[in-house]
Amino acid sequence: MTGRELAIYAAADAFELFTGLVPSVSEMGIAFDGVMAKRYAASNAGPADLRHLGADQLPLNEL
Amino acid sequence: MHERAAQALDFRCHYQLVEIAGAGREELRILLEGVRRLGFAGINVTFPYKEAVVGLLDELSADAALIGAVNTIVVRDNRLIGHNTDATGFARTIAPLVSASAQGAVALIGAGGVGKAIAFALAGLDVNELRIFDHEQPKATDLAARLESRLKTSVALDVEDALRGVVGVVNATPVGMLPVLAHRFQTRCCIADCGLRTPSIPRSGRRS
Numbered sequence: 001m002t003g004r005e006l007a008i009y010a011a012a013d014a015f016e017l018f019t020g021l022v023p024s025v026s027e028m029g030i031a032f033d034g035v036m037a038k039r040y041a042a043s044n045a046g047p048a049d050l051r052h053l054g055a056d057q058l059p060l061n062e063l
Numbered sequence: 064m065h066e067r068a069a070q071a072l073d074f075r076c077h078y079q080l081v082e083i084a085g086a087g088r089e090e091l092r093i094l095l096e097g098v099r100r101l102g103f104a105g106i107n108v109t110f111p112y113k114e115a116v117v118g119l120l121d122e123l124s125a126d127a128a129l130i131g132a133v134n135t136i137v138v139r140d141n142r143l144i145g146h147n148t149d150a151t152g153f154a155r156t157i158a159p160l161v162s163a164s165a166q167g168a169v170a171l172i173g174a175g176g177v178g179k180a181i182a183f184a185l186a187g188l189d190v191n192e193l194r195i196f197d198h199e200q201p202k203a204t205d206l207a208a209r210l211e212s213r214l215k216t217s218v219a220l221d222v223e224d225a226l227r228g229v230v231g232v233v234n235a236t237p238v239g240m241l242p243v244l245a246h247r248f249q250t251r252c253c254i255a256d257c258g259l260r261t262p263s264i265p266r267s268g269r270r271s
Contacts, residue, residue, distance in 0.1 A: 001156055001157065001160065001254075001255045001256070002255075002256050002257075003256060003257045005156040006149070006152055006153055006156055006255075006257050007152075008064065008152075009148075009151075009152035009153070009155045009156050010134065010148040010149050010151070010152030010153070011064045011065065011107075011148075011152075012068070012152070013135070013146075013148035013151045013152050013155075014065075014105070014107055014134070014135040014146075014148045015064075015065050015068050015069075017105065017135055017137050017146055017148070018065075018104040018105045018135075018137060019069070019076075019104065021072055023065075023068035023069075023071070023072065024068060024071045024072075027067050027068050027070075027071040028064040028065075028067060028068050030067065031064040031066070031067035031068075032064055035064075
């Protein structure tokens with residue numbers, strides 16, 4: 001297993017503690033994969049390509 | 064993840080990153096006071112503050128108290144309650160692999176906040192023996208001592224020492240290790256890498 005599974009299940013358990021509701025782990029997995037894809041794309045793009053992004057748009061924030 | 068999960072359940076949730084580099088105890092206390100007063104349902108805590116917030120909370124779950132680290136703080140009745148979902152999340156993920164693996168020692172690389180949570184999760188899953196390595200040896204020694212009533216523990220001198228003959232390896236450091244150390248694992252060794260920068264594990268080959 002990788003950190004992906006740990007991050008998703010840890011977040012799912014936190015969500016349940018916050019809300020009292022059981023989340024869809026698969027939905028959270030889709031969100032996680034989307035964020036990571038953007039994060040890797042951004043890190044591969046290099047600093048020059050990140051200049052147009054505001055602080056609230058950096059993919060890392062979405063985790 | 065939280066926002067998408069909420070959307071799927073038909074309610075709106077806002078999850079906001081609060082980044083505070085190099086915060087001391089007083090800054091953390093002020094931040095947590097804000098969480099308490101501003102109507103948040105809770106907050107997640109990540110490296111390097113998982114241990115630092117423990118003494119600033121009103122209450123700890125039994126697991127978080129045992130582990131000595133918190134990654135989730137829930138606000139209930141104006142009280143800040145610390146939990147550790149690194150441990151519960153890891154246990155949920157790894158339980159099928161642990162029960163399927165042969166009995167034997169498991170190596171834990173990293174004895175920080177996540178490492179502690181994982182160590183207690185492994186103890187709860189009836190792992191026989193845990194061999195702990197941390198580049199700060201006192202951390203490994205402290206964790207081994209805290210676990211010794213629950214399972215057999217030892218402190219490894221280095222990574223090589225930790226990996227010798229184990230049936231499972233958990234990397235609880237932020238540095239992905241699989242590409243570097245894969246050749247050292249024995250056949251049918253169960254590997255858990257908590258880093259997010261690790262490439263996916265091939266389905267064939269020596270790793271399982």
